[in-house]
Amino acid sequence: MLARGIAAAPALLLVDEPTAQLDQRTAATVSDALANIATEGTIIVVATHDARTRDACTDIIDLGRAA
Template structure:
């Protein structure tokens, strides 16, 4: 199988359980060596991963979670806070910016992780099953958030079983077909 991933696209990585979606994410991240073939990461200097189960610091606010990678990139505190709020608004979380992580719903926490992942300004963002444990309303909100992230110059790859998540992406790579 040969494919090229380009910036400003969100790729759905689909296929049945056991088809290698998570393994391919791990290979793309550079954590696992492929058993055959090659992977070239041209112009990919930084990689972020949003895992299936969102984890955060219970008492820290949503804004804190998104501001952290901005601060780590050297942004001034006030600027990081302002950008964090903008990123939260972009994924539909403006109303919960000051809410502590433990008060967020599953869908809110997953969208928060997407905003935090993008705040790290990665060249490649890997997202593993972002809607796997969510109800339809929360899944739809996550899918909408995914579709808003494609224009930041980042390559986004989303492993998913969810047809709605696949449809929210700009392209699909079906591992069952290969």
């Protein structure tokens, strides 16, 4: 599904838990792919519990701390 979304070259991509249930190597590949399309101008909104995925983002809203 992620590959299909990337192939469409969207202006905005909403991604829910893109690295869930993946090993570290595959998760890093997914994060790299998202970073690459972000540098090409796609806005990517990611919902994640994975600290490594979160740390790869440029802007973060932590809903766990929103109170």
